[in-house]
Amino acid sequence: MNIEIIVPGKLSSHLQNVFDFYLKKLKRFANLSVTFTKLGGDVNRESKQVILRREKDEILNKVKNRRFILIDLHGKQMDSISFSKFVENEMLSGELLFVIGGPLGIDDELRKKASLKISLSKMTFTHEFTLVILLEQLFRAFKIINNEKYHY
Amino acid sequence: MNIEIIVPGKLSSHLQNVFDFYLKKLKRFANLSVTFTKLGGDVNRESKQVILRREKDEILNKVKNRRFILIDLHGKQMDSISFSKFVENEMLSGELLFVIGGPLGIDDELRKKASLKISLSKMTFTHEFTLVILLEQLFRAFKIINNEKYHY
Numbered sequence: 001m002n003i004e005i006i007v008p009g010k011l012s013s014h015l016q017n018v019f020d021f022y023l024k025k026l027k028r029f030a031n032l033s034v035t036f037t038k039l040g041g042d043v044n045r046e047s048k049q050v051i052l053r054r055e056k057d058e059i060l061n062k063v064k065n066r067r068f069i070l071i072d073l074h075g076k077q078m079d080s081i082s083f084s085k086f087v088e089n090e091m092l093s094g095e096l097l098f099v100i101g102g103p104l105g106i107d108d109e110l111r112k113k114a115s116l117k118i119s120l121s122k123m124t125f126t127h128e129f130t131l132v133i134l135l136e137q138l139f140r141a142f143k144i145i146n147n148e149k150y151h152y
Numbered sequence: 153m154n155i156e157i158i159v160p161g162k163l164s165s166h167l168q169n170v171f172d173f174y175l176k177k178l179k180r181f182a183n184l185s186v187t188f189t190k191l192g193g194d195v196n197r198e199s200k201q202v203i204l205r206r207e208k209d210e211i212l213n214k215v216k217n218r219r220f221i222l223i224d225l226h227g228k229q230m231d232s233i234s235f236s237k238f239v240e241n242e243m244l245s246g247e248l249l250f251v252i253g254g255p256l257g258i259d260d261e262l263r264k265k266a267s268l269k270i271s272l273s274k275m276t277f278t279h280e281f282t283l284v285i286l287l288e289q290l291f292r293a294f295k296i297i298n299n300e301k302y303h304y
Contacts, residue, residue, distance in 0.1 A: 021166035
């Protein structure tokens with residue numbers, strides 16, 4: 001199964017270890033790649049709207065015409081079991097594409113184009129922290145699908 | 153303000169950097185300490201119930217008679233703004249004590265003794281990942297309370 005995650009920006013150093021850890025763990029279950037796109041600009045010099053639009057263009061440029069799942073604070077909440085069932089179903093199509101918004105949030109057009117919006121929590125996290133949470137839940141999903149223990 | 157977080161086990165190395173990062177960031181806002189308690193045993197050799205009970209005893213031994221907030225999957229969901237308001241209110245008492253369950257979950261007695269149960273997500277995370285999410289949300293809460301930007 002191919003899983004791709006598209007997210008603007010780059011990873012801060014304090015998240016590198018946990019990012020690498022889950023990427024390595026997930027290799028056993030999926031062909032996973034993370035694509036970082038360009039940030040839209042400097043919020044001190046340009047409007048939020050302009051920045052979000054540019055980030056949206058960068059993201060859609062990578063999405064092309066594929067269907068994608070948007071990680072969105074206001075999306076559908078799932079528990080880990082439901083999320084694993086969702087991933088299991090998607091495995092049939094062989095491809096799963098996630099998009100995470102940038103530091104300032106999500107452009108409306110991106111929200112409209114998403115085939116599904118999933119919320120990881122009612123709480124707001126930085127976009128890069130969201131990336132790590134998504135990796136953890138994907139790993140957990142595959143452990144559940146494969147009926148393996150995951151306590152530690 | 154004093155904030156203490158009690159959690160069974162110890163931190164895995166892949167989470168050390170992000171843990172250190174938020175602990176350092178939070179120093180500016182609070183006197184925060186994390187107390188790791190002993191794990192209750194080996195799930196391959198003993199029942200889950202026995203292990204949870206031992207972990208509960210270790211935790212309550214540290215809690216003493218203080219009121220505490222339990223981080224619980226089935227607790228009350230808050231968004232980051234509500235959580236920051238909650239933290240702000242608690243600042244009046246000068247002390248905030250959180251308890252996170254162990255790898256196998258939470259003993260019922262602990263659930264009963266908690267003055268409040270907060271859920272960070274409908275999704276299940278490892279107890280140590282939960283610790284890092286809580287630190288991130290505490291940092292965000294203080295940024296909100298102090299009216300500071302937090303995009304990065």
